[in-house]
Amino acid sequence: MSKAVKRHPLVDAKRPNLLEDTFPYTLPPLIRLEGPAIEYIDGEPVEFDFSAVEDRDIVITDTTFRDGQQSRPPYTIDQMVHIYDLLSRISGPNGVVRQTEFFLYTKNDRETLDKCRELGHTYPECTGWIRAVKGDFRLVKEANLQETGMLTSCSDYHIFHKLKFRSRKECMDSYCEVVDAAFEAGVRPRCHLEDVTRADIEGFVLPFVDRLMEMSRQVPDELAAKVRLCDTMGFGISYPGAQLPRSIPKLIYKLNQECGVPSSRLEWHGHNDFHKVHVNGATAWLYGCDAVNTTVFGFGERTGNPPLEAAIFEYIALKGDLCGIDTMGITELANYMRSIGLPIPDNFPFAGRAFNTTRAGIHAGGLRQDERIYNIFDTEKLLGRPPRVAITDKSGADGVAHWVNEFFGLKGDDRINKIKVHKLARWVIDQYDVEGRLTAISDQELEEKAKEFFPDLWQKHKGGP
8 A cells, every 4th residue: 555645845945954964075975874674584574783883893804816816917926015015004003904815825925925914014914715625724824824715615506516526415524624624723714605695595505604603612712713705606685685595684694693603703705797796795794794805996706896995985984984094095006006007997986097087067067166066075185086177078168167277276266267268168169169079188288278378377386487
């Protein structure tokens, strides 16, 4: 039965309500969560208190040097050390980026790990990644690591078709032998449930995790197994009401509440095959998984993993505070990655060369009046990236005026209006209407014209004749 139509009277105002409690501009828009959410699990309603995320120790983990290297030519040792150094800077003193993981199989892998640890950073903690093979723990022990991930594939596609086990029991026994080997070596195992969103949850995943928790109760707390939920094919769904095995809320609830895995020992690892990778990671946080595994700018196997920088801003939005994070490091990291040949699309959020650049004249007009109108937050303060205008035939005089003001660094009453840029605006239009140009006008071309049309500003602000 539909509800009766509700009337909504106008609330007249003489002053703008800019909703600054949610959109403070000095931070990314804050995520305000109201009341509990209801999810039906096994036919029964279950309440999830999303507000608790503000008080939980949610963290970001990193797999740039493991999954991130499966989508590109290998990084050099020096490149990985530099990236690790920047990750530590971004993470800040509170360890928001808590851990990162390394391969251990080659001489370069082990040398990289040593050089990263020589930097002396507390965060991110260096961990390993190995196959679920007992012999691989020799590498972990030799590296003197406290924790390692291990591949414990859990869908029947992997158990029977890839790993060729004759039964699920044989598979589980094999995995548990390796977990025992980790305990014996004094290494915390992090079991990576590969392809969990395509697995038999009741028939294999929950019994396996039950056994992991039983084994963990026999060892000191610092060795108790962690569980990484690996959405290997990007099949995970955040929507309430979705069925297992694809439902992220239900997966986390089952492991957390039924199997007894503490939130602090649950981690989400996603892939972007269906463009859901970031929202799925954020959903995992909300429903009780404390760690979201990411890569720098989302580069990873096939379509990639949750982008680390997106998780950073989601974290700030949920916590309502920078929490010691150095967001400027994201821009430095993006510039460095471009310098070593990693392609970042120009419109890529937070890191692309043009992520906050507008080409529309009407948007440029808004920016000129108040940059908050068309800028997502104070990108200059948080990323060192003021909003910009790319000049095309769609920019209009407003776009040209904004470019001139930004180029000369004019602030407040010193900013010039679109009437005073009419000569430059006319030259821009002629490029398209008369010359038949099809490309955007470069900053270098505009700088030459700015010098010609605004000699006084050039002399004052650029210090040249």
